[in-house]
Amino acid sequence: MKTESGDQRIARYGMTIDVDKCTGCGTCAVVCHMENNVPFTVDESDKSRNMAWMRIYKVDNGLDYPHVRVVYFPRPCMQCDHHTPCVSVCPASATNYDGLTGIVDQINTRCIGCRYCMAACPYMVRCFNWWDPVWPKDMEKHLNPDVAPRMRGVVEKCTFCSHRYLKAKDKAHNEGRDYLREDEYVPACVEACPVGAMRFGDLNNPEHAVAQLIQSPRAFRLLENLHTEPKVYYLSSYEWVRKLADNFA
Template sequence: MKKPTRYGMVIDLDKCTGCASCMVACMAENNVPFREDESDKLLSLTWMRVYKLTNGKPFPETDVCYLPRPCMHCGGQVEGYSPCVVVCPTIATDYSMKTGIVSQIYNRCIGCRYCMAACPYHARYFNWWDPVWPDGMEKYLNPKVSPRMRGVVEKCSFCFHRYQLAKEKAYMEGRRELKEDEYQTSCTQACPAGAITFGDLNNPKHAVYKYKKSPNAFRLLERLGTNPKIYYISSRAWVRRSGDNYLKNESKPEKAVLRAT
C-alpha cells in the first residue's frame, strides 16, 4: 500500500553558509512585512530564521555552524496531533493528512497565541501591527499570497500556494501526482549552496527520501515526540548532539552557543 504524501525538507548544515538568502526569498514570496526598525527581534516577523551555532571552544578549535529554521510542520506522536494544532481553540491551524503540512488560516485566528506557547521551535510570530508598505513597495507583493492583518499569528506554510498552482496544472494535464520539481519552496530555490532539499519524505523517487536516511541526519528536539518534517544533515558530531539527538549512553554533549542572525 502506497504511503500518503508527506512534504518535508532536508537541510545540509555542512553546505549552509549563513547567507540568509532563504530568509529574503521567504519574505518576498510570502509578503512577510518588515518594520523600519528591525533591531528588536521579538517584534520582527521571520518565517525562516538562520541561527549561528558554535561549539563554544576558543580559537583555534572554534567551529561554526549555521542552522536555518522554518516551521517544522510537526506530525505529533499521533499523526495530526502536532503541539500547535491541538491547543488552537478556533482550528485556525490544522494538519493536512493529504500533504502533512500544518496550515494557518488567518481568518479564524483570534490572536490568543496558544500555538506560540505550544511550539517548542519558536516558529510562530504574532502580528502586532498592520503591515505598512513604503510607497511603490505594494507593487512587489505576491498576488498569490494575502497580506496578514494585525492580531493574528503567522508562520511558514511550505509556500502552499505553489502546491495549489502545481495541483491545478497537473489536473489540467490529466495527472494526479506531482513531479518532484513541480512543487518547490522559495527558500529551496533561492539557496545558492544547494543546502535545502524539498520533496515527499515518503516517496522513494524524491531526493529527500534518500537524504533523511543518512547516518548523519537528525531532527531538532526529536525526543519530544513532535515528529518534525525538517531533517538536518551534518558530519560534525557536536552539531548533531546540539539537536538533542545523542543517545542516552553517550557522554553529555558539547554545549553549543546559539545566536539568531
C-alpha cells in the same frame, strides 16, 4: 494527490537542510519574506517583535581559536507530524494538520490572536502581527498575489509555501495529471538556496531525494526528545552539531 504510478498515496512533504553546506548567507530568509508577503517593522533589531517565517541561527562549538567551528541552522516551520503542538492547542481551528500532504497550515482569517500556539511551539516558529502590515508605496507592487497579507492581531508562520503546491497542482491538472513530479512543488527557500543545501520532496516516496537523505546517518532533527516528529531534517557529519540539536544535557 496520486503518485506517478497512479496509486493513491498519502504524501508527507518534508525538507532536508545540509548544515555542512549552509554558508549562512540568508538568501532563504530574504526570499521567504518576499514570497510570503511577510511584513517588516521600523525597528527590525527588536527580535521580540519582528517577524520571520525563516530564521537563521548561528551556532558554534564553544572552543577558542583555532578550534572554533560555526554552523548555521536555517529554521522554517518544522511541520510536526506527531501531536503538532500548535494544532492541538488552537481553540479556533485556525491551524490544521492536513493528512494528505502533511502540511501544517495557518488560516489567518480564522485566527483569534490568543497566541496559545506561540507558547506551545517548541521551535519558536510562530510570529504575531503586533501591527497592521505597512509596505512602502512602491513595494506594494512587488507583493505576491498568491499569498494574502495578514492583519494586526493574528499569528502567522511558514506553510511550506502551500500556495506553490496549489500552483503546481493547477498545472498538473491542466495537463490532465493527478500527480506531482519531484521538482514541481518546491518552497521558495529551497529553490533560492545558492549552495543547494536544502532539498524538498515527499518523504513517503522512496524515489524522492529527501526520502533517501533522511535515511543517512548524518540526518537528525531539532529537539527529537519531544517526539513531535518534525518533517524538517538537518544533515551534518559532525557529532557536536548533531548533539547540539537536541537537549541531551
